[in-house]
Amino acid sequence: MKKLFVTVLAAGMTTAAFCQKTFILSHQDKKGFFAVSAGASVPVGRFASCSATDDQACMAGNGLAFNVSAGYRIAGPVGLMIRGEQHRNSVNTGAMLDALYRNESDVWTARADNWSILTMMVGPYVSIPVTGRLSVDARLLAGRALAVLPNTSMSGTFGHTEMSLKTTGSQSNAMAYGGGLSLRYRLGRSTALNLNADYSRSDFTFNNLTSIATSANSVSKSSNYSSDRTVGVVSVSAGVSLLFGTKYRPF
Structure with missing residues:
Protein backbone atom coordinates (compact mmCIF):
# COMPACT_ATOMS: atom_id res chain seq x y z
CA MET A 1 0.00 0.00 0.00
CA LYS A 30 7.30 35.79 -27.92
CA LYS A 31 9.25 38.45 -29.79
CA GLY A 32 8.63 37.26 -33.36
CA PHE A 33 5.95 35.77 -35.55
CA PHE A 34 5.30 34.33 -38.99
CA ALA A 35 1.65 34.41 -40.13
CA VAL A 36 -0.41 33.15 -43.05
CA SER A 37 -3.99 34.36 -43.63
CA ALA A 38 -6.75 34.41 -46.24
CA GLY A 39 -10.04 36.26 -46.52
CA ALA A 40 -12.06 38.82 -48.43
CA SER A 41 -10.87 41.77 -50.54
CA VAL A 42 -13.23 44.75 -50.64
CA PRO A 43 -12.59 47.61 -53.14
CA VAL A 44 -12.99 51.18 -51.87
CA GLY A 45 -12.92 54.65 -53.42
CA ARG A 46 -12.42 54.98 -57.17
CA PHE A 47 -11.36 51.35 -57.34
CA ALA A 48 -14.98 50.43 -56.59
CA SER A 49 -16.50 53.35 -58.55
CA CYS A 50 -18.94 52.41 -61.32
CA SER A 51 -19.75 55.97 -62.41
CA ALA A 52 -20.09 56.33 -66.18
CA THR A 53 -18.79 59.92 -65.95
CA ASP A 54 -15.59 58.92 -64.10
CA ASP A 55 -12.89 58.05 -66.63
CA GLN A 56 -10.82 56.49 -63.80
CA ALA A 57 -13.62 54.30 -62.43
CA CYS A 58 -12.20 50.79 -61.96
CA MET A 59 -15.55 49.03 -61.49
CA ALA A 60 -13.94 46.44 -59.20
CA GLY A 61 -16.05 44.01 -57.22
CA ASN A 62 -15.39 41.97 -54.10
CA GLY A 63 -12.70 39.33 -54.30
CA LEU A 64 -10.22 37.22 -52.36
CA ALA A 65 -7.09 38.20 -50.44
CA PHE A 66 -4.16 36.05 -49.34
CA ASN A 67 -1.29 37.36 -47.22
CA VAL A 68 1.89 36.28 -45.45
CA SER A 69 3.76 38.36 -42.91
CA ALA A 70 6.67 38.17 -40.50
CA GLY A 71 7.74 40.49 -37.71
CA TYR A 72 10.13 40.82 -34.81
CA ARG A 73 9.99 43.18 -31.83
CA ILE A 74 13.27 45.01 -31.33
CA ALA A 75 12.44 47.53 -28.58
CA GLY A 76 9.75 46.59 -26.08
CA PRO A 77 6.40 46.47 -27.90
CA VAL A 78 7.81 48.07 -31.09
CA GLY A 79 9.11 45.99 -33.97
CA LEU A 80 9.57 45.76 -37.72
CA MET A 81 7.57 43.60 -40.08
CA ILE A 82 7.31 42.65 -43.74
CA ARG A 83 4.00 41.80 -45.36
CA GLY A 84 3.01 40.52 -48.78
CA GLU A 85 -0.57 40.35 -50.00
CA GLN A 86 -2.31 39.17 -53.17
CA HIS A 87 -5.74 40.49 -54.19
CA ARG A 88 -7.98 39.04 -56.88
CA ASN A 89 -11.04 41.20 -57.60
CA SER A 90 -13.76 40.70 -60.16
CA VAL A 91 -15.00 43.41 -62.55
CA ASN A 92 -18.61 44.60 -62.39
CA THR A 93 -19.69 43.72 -65.94
CA GLY A 94 -23.17 45.09 -65.28
CA ALA A 95 -21.64 48.52 -64.66
CA MET A 96 -19.69 48.20 -67.92
CA LEU A 97 -22.97 47.71 -69.80
CA ASP A 98 -24.65 50.57 -67.92
CA ALA A 99 -21.88 52.91 -69.10
CA LEU A 100 -22.48 51.91 -72.73
CA TYR A 101 -24.87 54.04 -74.77
CA ARG A 102 -27.40 51.78 -76.46
CA ASN A 103 -31.09 51.46 -77.30
CA GLU A 104 -33.41 49.68 -74.89
CA SER A 105 -34.03 46.92 -77.42
CA ASP A 106 -30.32 46.25 -77.98
CA VAL A 107 -28.88 43.12 -76.34
CA TRP A 108 -25.30 43.30 -75.10
CA THR A 109 -23.02 41.06 -73.05
CA ALA A 110 -19.77 41.91 -71.27
CA ARG A 111 -16.77 39.90 -70.14
CA ALA A 112 -13.70 40.83 -68.14
CA ASP A 113 -10.67 39.25 -66.54
CA ASN A 114 -10.01 39.79 -62.83
CA TRP A 115 -8.04 42.60 -61.29
CA SER A 116 -4.80 41.31 -59.75
CA ILE A 117 -2.89 43.35 -57.17
CA LEU A 118 0.27 42.22 -55.40
CA THR A 119 1.77 44.34 -52.62
CA MET A 120 5.03 43.94 -50.69
CA MET A 121 5.46 46.37 -47.82
CA VAL A 122 7.60 46.85 -44.71
CA GLY A 123 7.29 49.08 -41.69
CA PRO A 124 6.95 49.39 -37.92
CA TYR A 125 4.35 47.70 -35.78
CA VAL A 126 3.33 47.84 -32.13
CA SER A 127 2.13 44.79 -30.19
CA ILE A 128 -0.17 45.59 -27.28
CA PRO A 129 -1.03 42.76 -24.81
CA VAL A 130 -4.67 42.64 -23.73
CA THR A 131 -4.67 39.48 -21.61
CA GLY A 132 -2.25 36.63 -21.09
CA ARG A 133 -3.22 35.07 -24.41
CA LEU A 134 -4.75 37.97 -26.36
CA SER A 135 -2.84 40.81 -28.04
CA VAL A 136 -3.44 43.52 -30.64
CA ASP A 137 -0.93 44.53 -33.32
CA ALA A 138 -1.08 47.88 -35.13
CA ARG A 139 1.08 48.61 -38.19
CA LEU A 140 1.96 51.29 -40.75
CA LEU A 141 3.59 50.02 -43.94
CA ALA A 142 4.99 51.21 -47.25
CA GLY A 143 6.48 49.45 -50.25
CA ARG A 144 5.73 48.52 -53.84
CA ALA A 145 2.67 47.20 -55.65
CA LEU A 146 2.14 45.43 -58.96
CA ALA A 147 -1.30 45.59 -60.57
CA VAL A 148 -2.75 44.00 -63.69
CA LEU A 149 -5.47 45.98 -65.46
CA PRO A 150 -7.89 43.35 -66.83
CA ASN A 151 -8.81 42.77 -70.46
CA THR A 152 -12.47 43.58 -71.17
CA SER A 153 -14.85 42.94 -74.04
CA MET A 154 -18.45 43.83 -74.92
CA SER A 155 -20.52 42.59 -77.82
CA GLY A 156 -24.08 43.05 -78.99
CA THR A 157 -26.28 44.83 -81.49
CA PHE A 158 -26.87 48.47 -82.18
CA GLY A 159 -30.10 48.50 -84.12
CA HIS A 160 -29.57 45.73 -86.67
CA THR A 161 -25.80 45.99 -86.67
CA GLU A 162 -23.62 43.61 -84.70
CA MET A 163 -20.78 45.30 -82.87
CA SER A 164 -18.01 44.45 -80.41
CA LEU A 165 -15.54 46.43 -78.36
CA LYS A 166 -12.37 45.02 -76.81
CA THR A 167 -9.78 46.73 -74.61
CA THR A 168 -6.39 45.27 -73.81
CA GLY A 169 -5.07 45.21 -70.27
CA SER A 170 -1.64 46.09 -68.98
CA GLN A 171 0.43 45.91 -65.81
CA SER A 172 2.05 48.65 -63.77
CA ASN A 173 4.23 49.21 -60.70
CA ALA A 174 3.70 51.90 -58.10
CA MET A 175 4.37 52.87 -54.50
CA ALA A 176 2.03 51.27 -51.98
CA TYR A 177 0.94 52.61 -48.60
CA GLY A 178 -1.12 50.86 -45.98
CA GLY A 179 -1.86 49.98 -42.42
CA GLY A 180 -3.88 47.59 -40.37
CA LEU A 181 -4.72 45.81 -37.14
CA SER A 182 -4.39 42.18 -36.06
CA LEU A 183 -6.07 40.47 -33.13
CA ARG A 184 -3.93 37.50 -32.06
CA TYR A 185 -5.01 34.74 -29.64
CA ARG A 186 -2.41 32.32 -28.26
CA LEU A 187 -3.28 28.64 -28.55
CA GLY A 188 -0.10 27.22 -27.03
CA ARG A 189 3.64 27.67 -26.81
CA SER A 190 4.26 28.67 -30.41
CA THR A 191 0.91 28.92 -32.22
CA ALA A 192 -1.85 31.50 -32.38
CA LEU A 193 -4.95 32.41 -34.31
CA ASN A 194 -5.05 35.85 -35.91
CA LEU A 195 -7.81 38.07 -37.31
CA ASN A 196 -6.65 40.92 -39.56
CA ALA A 197 -8.05 44.08 -41.12
CA ASP A 198 -5.84 46.02 -43.57
CA TYR A 199 -6.06 48.91 -46.01
CA SER A 200 -3.68 49.63 -48.89
CA ARG A 201 -3.61 52.24 -51.65
CA SER A 202 -1.56 52.72 -54.82
CA ASP A 203 -1.71 55.15 -57.77
CA PHE A 204 -0.95 53.37 -61.04
CA THR A 205 -0.36 54.53 -64.61
CA PHE A 206 -1.14 51.84 -67.17
CA ASN A 207 0.57 52.34 -70.52
CA ASN A 208 0.23 50.84 -74.00
CA LEU A 209 -3.53 50.30 -73.79
CA THR A 210 -5.55 49.80 -76.98
CA SER A 211 -9.22 49.53 -77.89
CA ILE A 212 -10.58 47.64 -80.90
CA ALA A 213 -14.09 48.27 -82.21
CA THR A 214 -15.60 45.88 -84.76
CA SER A 215 -18.76 46.66 -86.73
CA ALA A 216 -20.00 44.58 -89.69
CA ASN A 217 -16.93 44.29 -91.93
CA SER A 218 -15.00 47.23 -90.46
CA VAL A 219 -12.38 47.18 -87.70
CA SER A 220 -11.16 50.27 -85.91
CA LYS A 221 -8.14 50.17 -83.61
CA SER A 222 -7.10 53.05 -81.38
CA SER A 223 -3.55 54.22 -80.95
CA ASN A 224 -1.78 53.31 -77.72
CA TYR A 225 -2.89 55.37 -74.74
CA SER A 226 -2.37 55.56 -70.97
CA SER A 227 -4.77 55.54 -68.04
CA ASP A 228 -4.30 56.57 -64.40
CA ARG A 229 -6.06 54.40 -61.84
CA THR A 230 -6.19 54.59 -58.04
CA VAL A 231 -6.46 51.19 -56.38
CA GLY A 232 -7.70 51.09 -52.79
CA VAL A 233 -8.60 47.83 -51.07
CA VAL A 234 -9.60 46.68 -47.61
CA SER A 235 -8.88 43.09 -46.70
CA VAL A 236 -10.41 41.15 -43.81
CA SER A 237 -8.64 37.86 -43.22
CA ALA A 238 -8.05 35.12 -40.67
CA GLY A 239 -5.24 32.62 -40.28
CA VAL A 240 -2.56 31.13 -38.06
CA SER A 241 0.71 32.43 -36.62
CA LEU A 242 3.93 30.67 -35.67
CA LEU A 243 5.53 32.40 -32.69
CA PHE A 244 9.26 32.38 -31.94
CA GLY A 245 12.04 34.24 -30.16
CA THR A 246 11.52 33.80 -26.40
CA LYS A 247 13.68 36.23 -24.46
CA TYR A 248 13.94 34.09 -21.33
CA ARG A 249 13.16 30.40 -21.18
CA PRO A 250 13.67 28.46 -17.90
CA PHE A 251 12.84 25.07 -19.49
Whole structure:
Protein backbone atom coordinates (compact mmCIF):
# COMPACT_ATOMS: atom_id res chain seq x y z
CA MET A 1 0.00 0.00 0.00
CA LYS A 2 2.86 2.35 0.84
CA LYS A 3 4.53 1.73 -2.53
CA LEU A 4 1.23 2.35 -4.32
CA PHE A 5 0.78 5.63 -2.44
CA VAL A 6 4.32 6.75 -3.32
CA THR A 7 3.77 5.82 -6.98
CA VAL A 8 0.49 7.74 -7.15
CA LEU A 9 2.06 10.73 -5.41
CA ALA A 10 5.02 10.75 -7.81
CA ALA A 11 2.73 10.50 -10.82
CA GLY A 12 0.63 13.36 -9.50
CA MET A 13 3.67 15.55 -8.91
CA THR A 14 4.98 14.77 -12.40
CA THR A 15 1.61 15.64 -13.95
CA ALA A 16 1.42 18.86 -11.95
CA ALA A 17 4.95 19.83 -12.97
CA PHE A 18 4.19 19.11 -16.63
CA CYS A 19 0.98 21.17 -16.49
CA GLN A 20 2.81 24.02 -14.78
CA LYS A 21 5.55 23.93 -17.39
CA THR A 22 3.00 23.92 -20.22
CA PHE A 23 1.11 26.80 -18.64
CA ILE A 24 4.26 28.90 -18.25
CA LEU A 25 5.48 28.23 -21.78
CA SER A 26 2.06 28.98 -23.28
CA HIS A 27 2.09 32.40 -21.62
CA GLN A 28 5.70 33.35 -22.25
CA ASP A 29 6.19 36.45 -24.33
CA LYS A 30 7.30 35.79 -27.92
CA LYS A 31 9.25 38.45 -29.79
CA GLY A 32 8.63 37.26 -33.36
CA PHE A 33 5.95 35.77 -35.55
CA PHE A 34 5.30 34.33 -38.99
CA ALA A 35 1.65 34.41 -40.13
CA VAL A 36 -0.41 33.15 -43.05
CA SER A 37 -3.99 34.36 -43.63
CA ALA A 38 -6.75 34.41 -46.24
CA GLY A 39 -10.04 36.26 -46.52
CA ALA A 40 -12.06 38.82 -48.43
CA SER A 41 -10.87 41.77 -50.54
CA VAL A 42 -13.23 44.75 -50.64
CA PRO A 43 -12.59 47.61 -53.14
CA VAL A 44 -12.99 51.18 -51.87
CA GLY A 45 -12.92 54.65 -53.42
CA ARG A 46 -12.42 54.98 -57.17
CA PHE A 47 -11.36 51.35 -57.34
CA ALA A 48 -14.98 50.43 -56.59
CA SER A 49 -16.50 53.35 -58.55
CA CYS A 50 -18.94 52.41 -61.32
CA SER A 51 -19.75 55.97 -62.41
CA ALA A 52 -20.09 56.33 -66.18
CA THR A 53 -18.79 59.92 -65.95
CA ASP A 54 -15.59 58.92 -64.10
CA ASP A 55 -12.89 58.05 -66.63
CA GLN A 56 -10.82 56.49 -63.80
CA ALA A 57 -13.62 54.30 -62.43
CA CYS A 58 -12.20 50.79 -61.96
CA MET A 59 -15.55 49.03 -61.49
CA ALA A 60 -13.94 46.44 -59.20
CA GLY A 61 -16.05 44.01 -57.22
CA ASN A 62 -15.39 41.97 -54.10
CA GLY A 63 -12.70 39.33 -54.30
CA LEU A 64 -10.22 37.22 -52.36
CA ALA A 65 -7.09 38.20 -50.44
CA PHE A 66 -4.16 36.05 -49.34
CA ASN A 67 -1.29 37.36 -47.22
CA VAL A 68 1.89 36.28 -45.45
CA SER A 69 3.76 38.36 -42.91
CA ALA A 70 6.67 38.17 -40.50
CA GLY A 71 7.74 40.49 -37.71
CA TYR A 72 10.13 40.82 -34.81
CA ARG A 73 9.99 43.18 -31.83
CA ILE A 74 13.27 45.01 -31.33
CA ALA A 75 12.44 47.53 -28.58
CA GLY A 76 9.75 46.59 -26.08
CA PRO A 77 6.40 46.47 -27.90
CA VAL A 78 7.81 48.07 -31.09
CA GLY A 79 9.11 45.99 -33.97
CA LEU A 80 9.57 45.76 -37.72
CA MET A 81 7.57 43.60 -40.08
CA ILE A 82 7.31 42.65 -43.74
CA ARG A 83 4.00 41.80 -45.36
CA GLY A 84 3.01 40.52 -48.78
CA GLU A 85 -0.57 40.35 -50.00
CA GLN A 86 -2.31 39.17 -53.17
CA HIS A 87 -5.74 40.49 -54.19
CA ARG A 88 -7.98 39.04 -56.88
CA ASN A 89 -11.04 41.20 -57.60
CA SER A 90 -13.76 40.70 -60.16
CA VAL A 91 -15.00 43.41 -62.55
CA ASN A 92 -18.61 44.60 -62.39
CA THR A 93 -19.69 43.72 -65.94
CA GLY A 94 -23.17 45.09 -65.28
CA ALA A 95 -21.64 48.52 -64.66
CA MET A 96 -19.69 48.20 -67.92
CA LEU A 97 -22.97 47.71 -69.80
CA ASP A 98 -24.65 50.57 -67.92
CA ALA A 99 -21.88 52.91 -69.10
CA LEU A 100 -22.48 51.91 -72.73
CA TYR A 101 -24.87 54.04 -74.77
CA ARG A 102 -27.40 51.78 -76.46
CA ASN A 103 -31.09 51.46 -77.30
CA GLU A 104 -33.41 49.68 -74.89
CA SER A 105 -34.03 46.92 -77.42
CA ASP A 106 -30.32 46.25 -77.98
CA VAL A 107 -28.88 43.12 -76.34
CA TRP A 108 -25.30 43.30 -75.10
CA THR A 109 -23.02 41.06 -73.05
CA ALA A 110 -19.77 41.91 -71.27
CA ARG A 111 -16.77 39.90 -70.14
CA ALA A 112 -13.70 40.83 -68.14
CA ASP A 113 -10.67 39.25 -66.54
CA ASN A 114 -10.01 39.79 -62.83
CA TRP A 115 -8.04 42.60 -61.29
CA SER A 116 -4.80 41.31 -59.75
CA ILE A 117 -2.89 43.35 -57.17
CA LEU A 118 0.27 42.22 -55.40
CA THR A 119 1.77 44.34 -52.62
CA MET A 120 5.03 43.94 -50.69
CA MET A 121 5.46 46.37 -47.82
CA VAL A 122 7.60 46.85 -44.71
CA GLY A 123 7.29 49.08 -41.69
CA PRO A 124 6.95 49.39 -37.92
CA TYR A 125 4.35 47.70 -35.78
CA VAL A 126 3.33 47.84 -32.13
CA SER A 127 2.13 44.79 -30.19
CA ILE A 128 -0.17 45.59 -27.28
CA PRO A 129 -1.03 42.76 -24.81
CA VAL A 130 -4.67 42.64 -23.73
CA THR A 131 -4.67 39.48 -21.61
CA GLY A 132 -2.25 36.63 -21.09
CA ARG A 133 -3.22 35.07 -24.41
CA LEU A 134 -4.75 37.97 -26.36
CA SER A 135 -2.84 40.81 -28.04
CA VAL A 136 -3.44 43.52 -30.64
CA ASP A 137 -0.93 44.53 -33.32
CA ALA A 138 -1.08 47.88 -35.13
CA ARG A 139 1.08 48.61 -38.19
CA LEU A 140 1.96 51.29 -40.75
CA LEU A 141 3.59 50.02 -43.94
CA ALA A 142 4.99 51.21 -47.25
CA GLY A 143 6.48 49.45 -50.25
CA ARG A 144 5.73 48.52 -53.84
CA ALA A 145 2.67 47.20 -55.65
CA LEU A 146 2.14 45.43 -58.96
CA ALA A 147 -1.30 45.59 -60.57
CA VAL A 148 -2.75 44.00 -63.69
CA LEU A 149 -5.47 45.98 -65.46
CA PRO A 150 -7.89 43.35 -66.83
CA ASN A 151 -8.81 42.77 -70.46
CA THR A 152 -12.47 43.58 -71.17
CA SER A 153 -14.85 42.94 -74.04
CA MET A 154 -18.45 43.83 -74.92
CA SER A 155 -20.52 42.59 -77.82
CA GLY A 156 -24.08 43.05 -78.99
CA THR A 157 -26.28 44.83 -81.49
CA PHE A 158 -26.87 48.47 -82.18
CA GLY A 159 -30.10 48.50 -84.12
CA HIS A 160 -29.57 45.73 -86.67
CA THR A 161 -25.80 45.99 -86.67
CA GLU A 162 -23.62 43.61 -84.70
CA MET A 163 -20.78 45.30 -82.87
CA SER A 164 -18.01 44.45 -80.41
CA LEU A 165 -15.54 46.43 -78.36
CA LYS A 166 -12.37 45.02 -76.81
CA THR A 167 -9.78 46.73 -74.61
CA THR A 168 -6.39 45.27 -73.81
CA GLY A 169 -5.07 45.21 -70.27
CA SER A 170 -1.64 46.09 -68.98
CA GLN A 171 0.43 45.91 -65.81
CA SER A 172 2.05 48.65 -63.77
CA ASN A 173 4.23 49.21 -60.70
CA ALA A 174 3.70 51.90 -58.10
CA MET A 175 4.37 52.87 -54.50
CA ALA A 176 2.03 51.27 -51.98
CA TYR A 177 0.94 52.61 -48.60
CA GLY A 178 -1.12 50.86 -45.98
CA GLY A 179 -1.86 49.98 -42.42
CA GLY A 180 -3.88 47.59 -40.37
CA LEU A 181 -4.72 45.81 -37.14
CA SER A 182 -4.39 42.18 -36.06
CA LEU A 183 -6.07 40.47 -33.13
CA ARG A 184 -3.93 37.50 -32.06
CA TYR A 185 -5.01 34.74 -29.64
CA ARG A 186 -2.41 32.32 -28.26
CA LEU A 187 -3.28 28.64 -28.55
CA GLY A 188 -0.10 27.22 -27.03
CA ARG A 189 3.64 27.67 -26.81
CA SER A 190 4.26 28.67 -30.41
CA THR A 191 0.91 28.92 -32.22
CA ALA A 192 -1.85 31.50 -32.38
CA LEU A 193 -4.95 32.41 -34.31
CA ASN A 194 -5.05 35.85 -35.91
CA LEU A 195 -7.81 38.07 -37.31
CA ASN A 196 -6.65 40.92 -39.56
CA ALA A 197 -8.05 44.08 -41.12
CA ASP A 198 -5.84 46.02 -43.57
CA TYR A 199 -6.06 48.91 -46.01
CA SER A 200 -3.68 49.63 -48.89
CA ARG A 201 -3.61 52.24 -51.65
CA SER A 202 -1.56 52.72 -54.82
CA ASP A 203 -1.71 55.15 -57.77
CA PHE A 204 -0.95 53.37 -61.04
CA THR A 205 -0.36 54.53 -64.61
CA PHE A 206 -1.14 51.84 -67.17
CA ASN A 207 0.57 52.34 -70.52
CA ASN A 208 0.23 50.84 -74.00
CA LEU A 209 -3.53 50.30 -73.79
CA THR A 210 -5.55 49.80 -76.98
CA SER A 211 -9.22 49.53 -77.89
CA ILE A 212 -10.58 47.64 -80.90
CA ALA A 213 -14.09 48.27 -82.21
CA THR A 214 -15.60 45.88 -84.76
CA SER A 215 -18.76 46.66 -86.73
CA ALA A 216 -20.00 44.58 -89.69
CA ASN A 217 -16.93 44.29 -91.93
CA SER A 218 -15.00 47.23 -90.46
CA VAL A 219 -12.38 47.18 -87.70
CA SER A 220 -11.16 50.27 -85.91
CA LYS A 221 -8.14 50.17 -83.61
CA SER A 222 -7.10 53.05 -81.38
CA SER A 223 -3.55 54.22 -80.95
CA ASN A 224 -1.78 53.31 -77.72
CA TYR A 225 -2.89 55.37 -74.74
CA SER A 226 -2.37 55.56 -70.97
CA SER A 227 -4.77 55.54 -68.04
CA ASP A 228 -4.30 56.57 -64.40
CA ARG A 229 -6.06 54.40 -61.84
CA THR A 230 -6.19 54.59 -58.04
CA VAL A 231 -6.46 51.19 -56.38
CA GLY A 232 -7.70 51.09 -52.79
CA VAL A 233 -8.60 47.83 -51.07
CA VAL A 234 -9.60 46.68 -47.61
CA SER A 235 -8.88 43.09 -46.70
CA VAL A 236 -10.41 41.15 -43.81
CA SER A 237 -8.64 37.86 -43.22
CA ALA A 238 -8.05 35.12 -40.67
CA GLY A 239 -5.24 32.62 -40.28
CA VAL A 240 -2.56 31.13 -38.06
CA SER A 241 0.71 32.43 -36.62
CA LEU A 242 3.93 30.67 -35.67
CA LEU A 243 5.53 32.40 -32.69
CA PHE A 244 9.26 32.38 -31.94
CA GLY A 245 12.04 34.24 -30.16
CA THR A 246 11.52 33.80 -26.40
CA LYS A 247 13.68 36.23 -24.46
CA TYR A 248 13.94 34.09 -21.33
CA ARG A 249 13.16 30.40 -21.18
CA PRO A 250 13.67 28.46 -17.90
CA PHE A 251 12.84 25.07 -19.49
